[in-house]
Amino acid sequence: MSVTVTARASPDALLALASKEGRGRLKIFVGAAPGVGKTFAMLSAARSEQAGGRDVVAGLVETHGRRETEQVLQGLEQLPRAPIVYRHRVMREFDLDGALARKPSLLLVDEFAHTNVPGSRHPKRWQDIDELLAAGIDVWTTLNIQHLESLNDVVLKISKIRVRETVPDKVFDRADEIVLVDLPPDELLKRLAEGKVYVQDTAARAVESFFKPQNLTALRELALRRAAERVDAALVERMQAQAIEGPWAAGERILACVGPDAASPGVVRTAKRLADLMDAPWIAVTVERSGVGLDAASRKRVDSALKLAESLGAEIHTLTGNDLPDELLRFARFENVTQIVIGRARGGTLRQWLQRSLPQRLMQRSTDIAIHLVPLPADSTVRTSPSLVARMNASTPAHFLYAAVAVAGALLVSRGLAQVIPSASLSAVFLMAVLFSAVKSGVGPAIFASALSFLTYNFFFIAPLYTFTIAEPYELLALLVYLVVAVVAATLAGRLREQARVSAGRVRAMRRLYEFTRRLSGLATMDAIAEGAASEIHASLGRPVMVLLPQGDELVLAAAWPPEDLLDEAGTMAARWAFTHAEAAGFETGTLPIVPWRFLPVRTGDTTYGVVGVMMQGKDGAALDSEAQALLDTLTEQTAAALQRAALTRDMVSARTATETERVRNTLLASISHDFRTPLSSILGSATSLLTYGDKIDASATRDLLANIREEAEGLDEMVRNLLSITRIESGALELRRDWIDLREIAGRVIAATRRRGAAHRLVLEWPADVPLVNADASLIEQALGNIVANAVAHTPPTSTIVIDAVVEAGWVRLRVTDDGPGIPAADLPQIFERFVQSASAKTASNDRGGVGLGLAIARGIMLAHGGTILAVSPVEAGRGTRMVLTFVNTAATEVKTS
Numbered sequence: 001m002s003v004t005v006t007a008r009a010s011p012d013a014l015l016a017l018a019s020k021e022g023r024g025r026l027k028i029f030v031g032a033a034p035g036v037g038k039t040f041a042m043l044s045a046a047r048s049e050q051a052g053g054r055d056v057v058a059g060l061v062e063t064h065g066r067r068e069t070e071q072v073l074q075g076l077e078q079l080p081r082a083p084i085v086y087r088h089r090v091m092r093e094f095d096l097d098g099a100l101a102r103k104p105s106l107l108l109v110d111e112f113a114h115t116n117v118p119g120s121r122h123p124k125r126w127q128d129i130d131e132l133l134a135a136g137i138d139v140w141t142t143l144n145i146q147h148l149e150s151l152n153d154v155v156l157k158i159s160k161i162r163v164r165e166t167v168p169d170k171v172f173d174r175a176d177e178i179v180l181v182d183l184p185p186d187e188l189l190k191r192l193a194e195g196k197v198y199v200q201d202t203a204a205r206a207v208e209s210f211f212k213p214q215n216l217t218a219l220r221e222l223a224l225r226r227a228a229e230r231v232d233a234a235l236v237e238r239m240q241a242q243a244i245e246g247p248w249a250a251g252e253r254i255l256a257c258v259g260p261d262a263a264s265p266g267v268v269r270t271a272k273r274l275a276d277l278m279d280a281p282w283i284a285v286t287v288e289r290s291g292v293g294l295d296a297a298s299r300k301r302v303d304s305a306l307k308l309a310e311s312l313g314a315e316i317h318t319l320t321g322n323d324l325p326d327e328l329l330r331f332a333r334f335e336n337v338t339q340i341v342i343g344r345a346r347g348g349t350l351r352q353w354l355q356r357s358l359p360q361r362l363m364q365r366s367t368d369i370a371i372h373l374v375p376l377p378a379d380s381t382v383r384t385s386p387s388l389v390a391r392m393n394a395s396t397p398a399h400f401l402y403a404a405v406a407v408a409g410a411l412l413v414s415r416g417l418a419q420v421i422p423s424a425s426l427s428a429v430f431l432m433a434v435l436f437s438a439v440k441s442g443v444g445p446a447i448f449a450s451a452l453s454f455l456t457y458n459f460f461f462i463a464p465l466y467t468f469t470i471a472e473p474y475e476l477l478a479l480l481v482y483l484v485v486a487v488v489a490a491t492l493a494g495r496l497r498e499q500a501r502v503s504a505g506r507v508r509a510m511r512r513l514y515e516f517t518r519r520l521s522g523l524a525t526m527d528a529i530a531e532g533a534a535s536e537i538h539a540s541l542g543r544p545v546m547v548l549l550p551q552g553d554e555l556v557l558a559a560a561w562p563p564e565d566l567l568d569e570a571g572t573m574a575a576r577w578a579f580t581h582a583e584a585a586g587f588e589t590g591t592l593p594i595v596p597w598r599f600l601p602v603r604t605g606d607t608t609y610g611v612v613g614v615m616m617q618g619k620d621g622a623a624l625d626s627e628a629q630a631l632l633d634t635l636t637e638q639t640a641a642a643l644q645r646a647a648l649t650r651d652m653v654s655a656r657t658a659t660e661t662e663r664v665r666n667t668l669l670a671s672i673s674h675d676f677r678t679p680l681s682s683i684l685g686s687a688t689s690l691l692t693y694g695d696k697i698d699a700s701a702t703r704d705l706l707a708n709i710r711e712e713a714e715g716l717d718e719m720v721r722n723l724l725s726i727t728r729i730e731s732g733a734l735e736l737r738r739d740w741i742d743l744r745e746i747a748g749r750v751i752a753a754t755r756r757r758g759a760a761h762r763l764v765l766e767w768p769a770d771v772p773l774v775n776a777d778a779s780l781i782e783q784a785l786g787n788i789v790a791n792a793v794a795h796t797p798p799t800s801t802i803v804i805d806a807v808v809e810a811g812w813v814r815l816r817v818t819d820d821g822p823g824i825p826a827a828d829l830p831q832i833f834e835r836f837v838q839s840a841s842a843k844t845a846s847n848d849r850g851g852v853g854l855g856l857a858i859a860r861g862i863m864l865a866h867g868g869t870i871l872a873v874s875p876v877e878a879g880r881g882t883r884m885v886l887t888f889v890n891t892a893a894t895e896v897k898t899s
Contacts, residue, residue: 024133025176028112029142032223033216035191036183038142039063039110043072045179046108046140050076057104060094062111076108084117091117096128099137106138113147113165126167145223148172158218173230180227185216225279254282255337256309257328260298263343263376264305270374271341272312283335284309285317287324303626307588318626325361332369339370399441403449406433406440411456418461430457435489439496446491509631512540516635520642529646530558530610533639537612538562540635541628544615547602547639548575555579555611567613575599575611582608587616600632602640609643612636676719679712686712711757718790721783736865740773741781743815743888747804750786760798763789766805774813774888776866784862784870787855788817788884795882796821808890815886823882824874832872833860859886 029038039061050056058078063069079102082095093116099107109132114125122128129139146155149166156162183191256271258264268284275282286302310316321327332340342359363371410433414426430453438446458468516536523529530547538545538561546560546567555576557567567575574585574592578599585591586598596617602610614632616624624632686705689697697705744767751763785804792802796819807814824832833856856870863870867889874882 022136024136024138026129026133026138026174027140027177027179028172028175029140029179029181030145030223030227031142031181031183032145032220033188034144035188036181038144038181040066040069040072041179041181042108042110042140042142043069043076046076046106047072049106055105056108057099057102057106058108059099060109060111077104084119086117086119093117093120094125094128096121096131099132100135103135103137106140107132109139109141112141112143113167115165124167126171130171143167143172145219145226148226151222151226154222155219159215175230178227178230180223182220182223185213185220188216189213229281252278252280252339253335253337254278254280255328255332255335255340256282256284256314257340257342258284258286258302258305258309259343260301261343261376262301263374264301265308266374266376267341267343268305268309268312268314270372271309271314274339274341274372275313282314283317283337284314285319285328285331287319287321287327289320289322289324299625303629306626318630324358325365328362329366329369332366337369339372340366341372341374344373344375399445400448402441403433403437403445404452406436407449407452407456409433410453411460414457414461426461427457431489438489438491509540509627512536513631513634513638516540517638520638523642524646524649526609526643526646526650527558529639529642533612533635533642534559534561537614537632537635537639540631541614541624543624546597546613547610548579548599548613549610549643550579558610570595571597571599571613575613579608579611586613600636602636602643604637604640604644607644607647609640609647612639676716679715682712683709683716714757718786736777736780738775738777741776741778742773743771743781743806743813746778746782746785747815749782750789751804753786754789754793759793761793761796762799762801764801764803766803768806768808770808771806771813772808772890774890776888777862780862780865784859784886785815785817787859788886791855792817792819792821792882792884811890813888813890815888816883817886818876818881818883820877820881823876823880824872829872829874832856833870859884863887 029042031038043058043061046056046058056076058073058076060079060081061069061073063073079095079098081092082098084091084093094109099109109125109129112126112129116123116125116128120128122131129141132139145151146159146163147166148169150169152163152166254271254275256267258267271282271284274280284306286306306316317331319327319331328340331337340362342362344359359371359373407430410430414429417426417429434446434449434453437449455468459466516533519532519536520529523532526549530549534545534547544560544562544564546564547558548555548567549558550556555572557564570592571586574595574597577583577591578585578601582601582603583589583591584598584600586595587593589598596615597613598616599611599613601608602612612635614624686709690702690705694702744765747765747767751765754761754763789802789804792800796802800819800821803816803818805816805818807816860870863886869887871885871887872882873885876883
């Protein structure tokens with residue numbers, strides 16, 4: 001029963017169309033050389049669009065002094081150019097921001113390959129245009145064919161001039177429409193001589209160098225060919241997106257069919273010659289039957305032919321299907337193929353007919369695609385498919401022993417049933433033995449079991465018994481029918497067994513790939529990903545694996561499995577080549593093929609993150625087959641994605657750190673400039689007054705000025721000490737000089753110093769009698785407590801009360817500083833111990849000096865260094881007040897409990 005397969009659109013083509021939704025459309029006017037009329041053609045078409053009511057704006061148009069171009073430009077709105085200062089000169093460039101703000105329906109931007117002046121947002125104009133397209137603006141632009149990146153070396157050979165401004169081919173290929181502006185070389189030279197391209201002196205030099213007739217002819221051919229390729233690619237993309245089956249013979253496309261026969265290399269070379277003669281793209285495909293694997297020799301021949309095709313420039317595809325002609329024709333129509341090249345083997349009449357069945361079926365089913373037959377070389381003895389003998393040899397002697405045992409078991413069962421069941425029905429028992437052999441051991445042992453069952457049944461159950469003689473003709477017919485049924489059943493069962501084996505292998509590979517991806521997704525650093533990738537690729541392929549990552553200017557071994565510390569010089573060179581050139585190097589490549597390793601670049605987009613090396617020759621000397629190669633490529637891509645994620649995370653952390661560092665630096669500079677300026681101004685004013693009017697100022701005023709200088713200097717000294725302290729704390733260089741100290745004595749010194757600095761607050765020391773000594777650094781604890789009291793003074797009104805007391809608990813001594821000020825807002829409370837954090841809402845009108853914002857951060861650092869804690873509680877009573885609690889370990893109480 002035939003099954004009709006409905007043509008479906010290509011997912012890739014649909015995704016490509018979907019990616020263009022919301023973007024502007026790009027039209028490129030392409031020419032072979034300057035002066036062919038690209039800008040004139042663009043402006044003329046734009047005038048037609050404007051006449052139709054479209055909003056057209058000329059973003060940037062280079063007329064080069066050509067009168068015809070200037071005339072057709074008149075009447076179009078032009079954006080003013082943006083001034084950019086470069087090397088003390090004002091340059092005029094395309095105003096990207098102005099174009100985005102204006103946002104016309106159609107924008108004209110000349111010279112697609114232009115390099116912008118340094119200081120512009122993007123280094124290249126095509127990047128400006130890409131941003132415009134992303135904003136939904138349609139853009140028309142111009143391009144000379146020599147500015148394409150892939151043609152740069154070709155143009156150099158033709159013109160002996162290196163073109164410095166280039167456009168990546170992928171950007172050109174993404175254009176929605178290509179318009180070829182063509183002009184014969186003679187007419188272009190005539191325009192050049194008339195001064196319509198360059199001024200006379202420049203034109204004369206151009207004719208002597210670039211504008212030679214042979215150069216223009218070669219460039220014209222390049223432009224025509226490249227435009228035709230782009231149009232052909234657009235045609236195939238549209239056909240695939242709309243599920244239109246070909247062929248549409250708008251251009252030739254060649255398909256080479258590669259199989260496990262010796263004709264495949266000839267097929268590949270013939271397809272290459274046809275493609276060169278027709279200047280057509282070509283594709284090499286191989287079809288794998290679902291669930292049917294190839295032996296090692298056949299797989300090697302297929303891989304070799306595909307590698308040959310890839311080296312000759314073919315696009316490689318692997319198809320899966322049981323109906324080879326149907327799968328080939330489906331793919332050919334989908335890719336708009338016009339000619340198929342296929343091999344035909346030599347051999348006897350029957351063998352030749354069998355081998356020609358595929359070409360014959362292709363010709364029968366397709367009337368619109370040309371079929372080319374390539375004969376097998378005369379000296380070749382390679383079979384096109386595994387023979388029965390080969391299948392028999394693929395099984396081990398144990399498999400045939402199992403088949404014989406199965407037949408012997410069927411014989412015993414049949415002898416037991418012979419008394420109650422007619423002999424004609426006992427053949428089903430032997431058929432079960434055949435099926436068991438097929439499922440257990442494969443096709444070869446099953447056919448062996450079929451023949452053995454045939455003979456056994458004849459010997460023991462068909463008269464005359466115990467001979468191989470058959471008395472009645474109908475019994476012979478029944479035996480032959482039984483044999484045919486047994487062989488067919490064995491073949492089908494063996495094929496199902498092979499399909500199950502292949503499917504199980506693919507399921508294992510998919511599960512391994514899933515586990516690999518899941519494991520890599522849980523790793524954060526590049527070294528951890530390298531370790532995970534090396535072990536997983538080794539487990540999947542069973543080959544030694546190493547991962548190399550860049551470190552500075554060197555490529556170092558980051559991970560290997562089994563563990564490996566060294567790589568020989570040749571291997572290092574191959575790995576470095578793969579990393580530098582983003583190409584595979586090593587075994588069976590064009591670079592250092594003598595190295596037993598193959599190094600693959602771990603790459604996403606334009607960035608190479610490292611290299612994966614795999615030992616290609618196993619212990620048995622066998623290289624990786626195509627399925628293992630495909631698995632390796634997939635694992636490498638997954639590794640690249642994981643490394644890209646780790647690199648992005650690292651860059652994000654670095655950027656966040658840099659941003660935080662910049663914020664801290666700016667905050668510090670702003671705070672220091674403000675908080676240092678005020679006391680310095682006061683010191684400078686007092687000192688100036690003493691120097692200028694010293695003999696005219698009375699003794700009391702002099703003492704006041706000197707006291708003011710001392711107070712402000714002490715304040716500066718405190719700020720400097722805080723800066724030095726936070727530096728030591730964050731660098732881990734804070735040294736503790738522990739001793740048994742009296743917290744009451746330290747609190748008294750802090751209160752006295754605060755009063756000496758002019759604090760008008762009421763400072764109260766409430767100290768219980770049972771507070772023990774604590775083991776701590778006296779100067780650091782005094783600094784921490786002083787910062788807390790100073791913070792309370794700074795953020796409470798002068799009429800406030802600040803109480804310092806202590807609470808003794810089991811194993812702890814808590815030193816508390818409590819004020820009755822407005823308190824700390826709940827939103828600011830979690831961050832008050834961070835550096836440079838100040839509660840702006842807590843400042844009072846009478847005290848606008850907020851400080852640097854380091855006091856509480858230093859207090860926290862000092863307490864943590866002592867093994868204690870610091871805590872802020874707000875409000876304390878009736879919705880007001882703040883309490884800072886410094887908790888010390890009661891070492892004395894701990895020692896008493898221990899003793």
